[in-house]
Amino acid sequence: MRILMLAQFYPPTIGGEERHVRNLGIELAARGHDVSLATLWHKGQAEFEIDQGVRVHRIRGTMQRFSALFVEQERQYSPPFPDPEALNAIRRVIIAERPDIIHAHNWIVHSMTPLKVWSKAKLIVTLHDYSLICVQKRLTYQNRVCDGPALIKCLQCSQGFYGTAKGFSSTAANWIWGTVERRMVDMFLPVSEAVARGTQLARHKVPYQVIPNFVPDNVAMLRDDEHPLLEQLPDGDFLLFVGDVSRDKGAEVLLQAYAALERQIPLVLIGRSGKDLELDVPSNVRVLQGWPHTAVMAAWKRCTIALAPSIWPDPCPTVAMEAMASGRPVIASRMGGLSDIVADGETGLLVPSNDPQALRDAIQCLLDDPARRNQMGIKAKERIAEFESKSVVSRIERVYQEVSA
Template identity: 25%
Template structure:
């Protein structure tokens, strides 16, 4: 779109200001912050609306020129797990609606990130009557789908029971759904999403921050140890246990030259008090590989490139993954990835060309892949190809242009759904008296 837009993004639990690796802070935080920055660099103005989780936070915090993080009062001003936030989304939407009566802050388009952000967006614009609020077009990116989470986690899924129905309602009622990968498109089709209101725009990576480094390899001395990184939140579904089990299998083959660095969770000083870190360490002890597993705790996003430069390969082996930012960051740094063949990694990792795809929860396959990556020439060839592909397809400049093109489809266009019809599509209301 040639003209600049005022863009409202809602990221109800994932603030661009959060520290990565902490609870509920991960790829969505990075995505929202980077996309907002790039859209602002292209001449748009972006307000990112996120829930106030600290009473001392100012209303507006500048993120960069053209981007403000706006804290919205919705529920108690303290940290809450994201799965407890649904009862406060009506309050979130009502505050947005009140703000949007002011033409100076009303966005041309509202982009909801995550399903609860979509609930707030439609509460503000369609699912409730707010006099004076125009029909602002709403674009939805889910980042994760409740149907997929329920399928893989079963009784361990802590999402609100209404999530799946609300996500289906969002597919019907928003103006456009922006999916991040082809696997998500297949899931959205099962939920009833229409092709004519569905676009694919991948997540991106900062190609100027994530680079191959000065030498392209951390091992100019060729010490023979393959150092592998697992980076992300410390939760069971991320599959770090699969990599530890693979190390044990390699030891059984006489290969004690592979070590694992685990980044994520609380800060380094408290990481060994984290329940998942303790579970993983106990597993490593029982498997006899504890001396080759090191926990480094939470990292700021600025620290991630340096850590990637200090390893040879990256292991991303979750049970499922909606998209996965880490494989892109690794690729941009010229590091091959051993990745579960799930979700967005089916798009971002090209098997035997930029990395190796393995079945989820398959330690044997991970061990085989790591053994292949012990070959320096093969590993460096995959890493170089990964960087080239990242440059061609996943830079934020290209991703932001595609996102702005998606916005342009709905800005100024006739509404694809009438307001009276939308009011009738919302599932049963959620009690708003607080979380018990």
């Protein structure tokens, strides 16, 4: 089958979504599919390359050339409407690649929908977040989970988040082109039940199947146990958080819970410092930045308990999967995709979000019970088989076959 993937970012620009897209493309190519990918070009990147069997076309967009509205920290985002230059570039890629399936990720799909009928390809969209209905993609309103879109509310929220110009234009465009997307897409693949509910797929009666993110089958082995950065980790037991050290990811709540522990073993936070949070870090807490993935995987293997205390409905965080693949129990918020990943009481503990006392009690519970902690780690390694590529990519292949039938 000839498959063209569309993604606004691709490595070396890296994040959870980018790693998912790359791993999916490589796995599909390894399974015998003819795989190509179109992604936005960034400075210093090759316009064309072959990445382990995936032909990568890097295209230019008008918004990136002439507008700073969709550029952040040198990351060039797709807008929530068709970008003229990107649309024309995707058209050229389609002519060259002649795909049977076009599998899009995020707002770059809007530069594809006007070409859908002409392309004669089936269109699939993986929903990695809530951008189908929420212009800020997080489905939060006034620091709480949003109960659904309303035009005036969305305009006020987006202008507070993006500023007046970008907020107004993005909200209006997302309402219009979200409607077009629902009509044109042959199958939506939300990465969690939370994303399916949050984007109101059932209400709009569009076809969808929940298929989560995944990790490589050998992810637990993709670690560098000799990496020099590992010298920054504490000796002995420690708690580990990986992700943006931000309010949304629960960093503030975590530090409050940590301060109340009876026995404060070291706490390590690995990730970028969030703009929305200035932390007063105690001496027993280490904040580490710029770690490569192989070093992070080695850190998971060394830690005692993994922590994912998000206070927003995190769609499907792969960090929880990576911790489980490393045989570590996960304490996570009972919200978003974390509820799909962590089996409460079996592979870890789920606690109410934004509740420092509940988080503190869960951490203390596992610290005081090494036998239960170890048993959860064993169960976590068993459960992660559901989220490995051999399981998840096979489900995606079945979707390709269903929509092509």
